[in-house]
Amino acid sequence: MLGCYHGINPGMGWLFAVALGLQEKSRRAVLLSIVPITLGHAAAIALVVALAQYAAPSLSYERFKVAAAILLVGFGVYRLVRARHPRWVGMRVGFSGLTLWAFLMATGHGAGLMLLPVLLPDRAMGPAGSMEMGHMVATPSHAPWIVTAGVHSLGYLVVTVLVALLVYERLGLRLLRTSWLNFDLVWAIALTVTGLIVLVV
């Protein structure tokens, strides 16, 4: 579910893929660029999930919970106060450049942080991802982080491909003017709220 949300956000990847396709006048360029973009996004998610899971055994439930809440609220508030975006990229990017860009966009967005509640080392956890992946992380020390990140990224990939193709082939970019909601703002609020819920529940 979170993967799908990230997939819809134009700032997370599909728009870059469409732009490169339009520049090259090729649908192939759209699809090819989604590969590194997904890789970068997945890497950002995997990094957070893996760190959390390796940290989990050494932390009590309470400590993990507080740490996750602080991270979520802290990052959410930071994003609310100070908007940022990368400065070093351009339109002529190769495979590694796109991968790094997607990694930075997802990391800067705090994309992986939202999975923290799911990774709480106890089943009694926050609501954010419980229905999605709760069963997989019931015993987190055995739950492979790569699966968590993989499931997320699959959702992301499917939505990114669908939106990119739909926009490239049919809808055109005029829809950006009306449909590009401030996903970053929504996300920052969601991070903060989730953090608070994690703390309280």
Added chain:
Amino acid sequence: MLLKPDPTFYPSAKAAMEAPPEKLAYVAMLNATGDGRPDALAVVDVDPESNAYCRVVGQVEMPGAGDELHHFGWNACSAALCPYAPHPHIERRYLIVPGLRSSRIHVIDTKPDPREPHIVKVIEPEEMIRRAGYSRPHTTHCGPDGIYMSALGSPSGDGPGGVFVLDHYTFDVLGQWEVDRGSQYFAYDFWWHLGHDVMVTSEWATPNMIEGGLDPQLLLDGKFGHQLHFWDLRRRKHLQSVDLGSEQQLVLELRPAHNPTKTHGFVGVVVSLKDLSSSIWAWHRDNGAWEVKKVIEIPAEPADPELLPEMLKGFKAVPPLLTDIDLSLDDRFLYASCWGTGELRQYDVSDPFNPRLSGSVRIGGIARRAPHPRNPSASLNGGPQMVEVSRDGRRVYFTNSLYRTWDDQFYPDGINGWLVKADAGPNGGIAIDSKFLLEFSDRRPHQVRLQGGDASSDSYCYP
């Protein structure tokens, strides 16, 4: 911070042509009287339905005198939709208005009431010098990742000039843009091909060469700028310079194609030492190398020496003095201001390397002093200079002042400022709007910016 993108942002230049007509124009006004009063930014009503049509309805004075307001630009524009650094929920709201002589940069808020803009921040020259090492700021473009500005020179008034960047949230000067400037020394205008990560810069001269007036000896010796520079926009490195030849003096306004998949653009040259003609050159990239070709030449016009200022008497001719060009958003019509001969030309540049003259209007001029149809008996001085085209390509606004000390050499009687509008046909042709003549009593108008954007305010990442 907005919930939806600013409604004045368009993904492509083609889409921006569907924008509604502008209702207000902002005009930089120079106080040339020397009476100690400051320059100002005027708000002009350009809505034909309004009873204040063609009148100044608001004005903001600069805090100090002697700025020499010249060019200016928006804090944010359609480039905010670019995919690699997206921030479309920023507002097009602030005008970044540099003083070309004072090196003060004013940040002017056009909200809540766009008719009553007010200054919210002044960047002092010391900050620009400390952070960027430049002075005499000139062109402003809202880029995908910051506000880019060019500057004519170093703090001492010599070279090199270059480009620096402001943060588009805080307006802090982030620093000098160039990592490797190669052979570049002179600066003036800049713009880019966003789809190719290429910046183009042009050459006027150092501040010390121009601030006291146009030095005829420097001109005859071919000492002013005559090159174009191409840069890697992403790595901030000089790639190539192209020399137009030292007889081509003053290589000024750059108008790259708005379509980011293209690699061609146009640059105007003020004067050729060979025959006083002006010219427009088209650049393009061929097999990785940048090439430039002269595509338009505008000849000097013979004139009675009695009618000419000191500097031109011996030539018995008026040079066209092409000082500004502007390209419509569909990359189809190029406008050329001939400040000397008093003519605004329109070229069809559908084929950029074979332009076709598609329209012309006459007003002012050193020898001609052509009147405006609204008042056919009153001769006007100055000539078409800064030109701005509306997003839909149907209205063309232009003013008549160039640069204070140079104004006085070519129009020794002193420029009486005016703002004029011409209407453009959908398939070419221009005619002066006989209802639109705004004369400024004591200030000289320079660049015009249209509310919501115009043909030189925005950059696009999508074709």
